Amino acid sequence: EIEMALRETLRNAAGLDCHYQPLVRARDGEVIGLEALARWRHPRLGDVPPVQFIAVAEETGLIGFLGEWVLRTACARVAPIADIFVAVNVSAVQLRDGRFADTVLRVLEETRLAPRRLELEITETAIVNADDVTVCQLKRLRSEGVRISLDDFGTGYSSLTLLKDLDVDKVKIDRSFVQMAPMADDSAAIVRAVSNLAAALGLSVVAEGVETEQQRAFLREAGCDELQGYLFSAGVPEEGIAGVIGGYP
Numbered sequence: 001e002i003e004m005a006l007r008e009t010l011r012n013a014a015g016l017d018c019h020y021q022p023l024v025r026a027r028d029g030e031v032i033g034l035e036a037l038a039r040w041r042h043p044r045l046g047d048v049p050p051v052q053f054i055a056v057a058e059e060t061g062l063i064g065f066l067g068e069w070v071l072r073t074a075c076a077r078v079a080p081i082a083d084i085f086v087a088v089n090v091s092a093v094q095l096r097d098g099r100f101a102d103t104v105l106r107v108l109e110e111t112r113l114a115p116r117r118l119e120l121e122i123t124e125t126a127i128v129n130a131d132d133v134t135v136c137q138l139k140r141l142r143s144e145g146v147r148i149s150l151d152d153f154g155t156g157y158s159s160l161t162l163l164k165d166l167d168v169d170k171v172k173i174d175r176s177f178v179q180m181a182p183m184a185d186d187s188a189a190i191v192r193a194v195s196n197l198a199a200a201l202g203l204s205v206v207a208e209g210v211e212t213e214q215q216r217a218f219l220r221e222a223g224c225d226e227l228q229g230y231l232f233s234a235g236v237p238e239e240g241i242a243g244v245i246g247g248y249p
């Protein structure tokens with residue numbers, strides 16, 4: 001039933017929406033980016049959680065359409081906002097389609113967003129299990145200036161030593177580690193280790209799921225470059241963007 005409803009929704013984009021959550025520079029609290037988060041409200045099914053409809057879209061081959069809709073919507077919305085980048089989540093299934101890189105580059109042209117202002121968030125599992133088509137497309141997009149970030153880092157099975165071989169610019173430390181640090185010593189140690197290694201490899205580090213000032217202070221001290229979480233703002237609809245950009249000193 002979700003599949004039928006999703007097909008119908010994608011045909012006219014009704015009920016589909018894109019929310020935006022700020023990414024804050026750890027050093028001074030300036031908002032430097034916005035992560036696009038897909039939302040879907042169906043008249044009968046109500047609010048369907050993204051993990052659920054994205055899984056359905058992946059299984060049914062609808063993810064290409066859905067992903068392109070989110071990408072175009074988010075790029076168009078953020079392009080006119082000076083000095084802010086947009087981060088868009090990309091599923092492993094999208095990357096295995098050989099047309100993906102072309103689609104991204106076309107959307108950038110259409111929306112007049114400079115490639116450097118787009119960041120594609122790929123999960124750790126997708127990158128580690130990347131096939132040739134995926135690897136090739138990620139290289140091409142990076143060579144055009146698009147940034148790649150490794151989402152939910154720490155939840156997969158990759159090792160820290162693998163980081164140096166991956167074609168990525170940024171690592172997003174999963175919120176499960178962020179939220180246990182600074183209270184739990186082992187999580188704090190993981191955050192410090194990832195942050196130090198990433199710095200040594202020239203990668204930026206983002207901490208996700210920051211909810212308290214105590215976490216913020218710890219993460220800044222641990223060397224994270226960017227912070228994201230409810231402490232600053234949850235995802236907001238596009239009308240709310242003006243209210244969440246600016247600074248969180």
Ligand code: G
Pocket residue numbers: 036037038039050051054067070089090091235
């Ligand atoms: O707020 P949140 O519930 O939006 O997101 C839940 C999960 O869904 C996260 O892992 C997030 O990365 C994923 N997600 C949200 N929007 C998109 C999207 O447009 N595409 C993909 N592939 N994943 C998304």
Ligand code: G
Pocket residue numbers: 021037089151152175208209210211228229230231234235
């Ligand atoms: O996997 P991904 O990082 O794309 O997931 C984004 C998800 O994390 C979204 O569902 C978003 O609503 C959620 N999220 C963002 N900030 C916080 C936070 O501070 N705490 C919690 N619990 N969830 C968050």
Ligand code: MN
Pocket residue numbers: 035089121151
């Ligand atoms: Mn993400």
Ligand code: NA
Pocket residue numbers: 151152153172174175208
């Ligand atoms: Na994440």
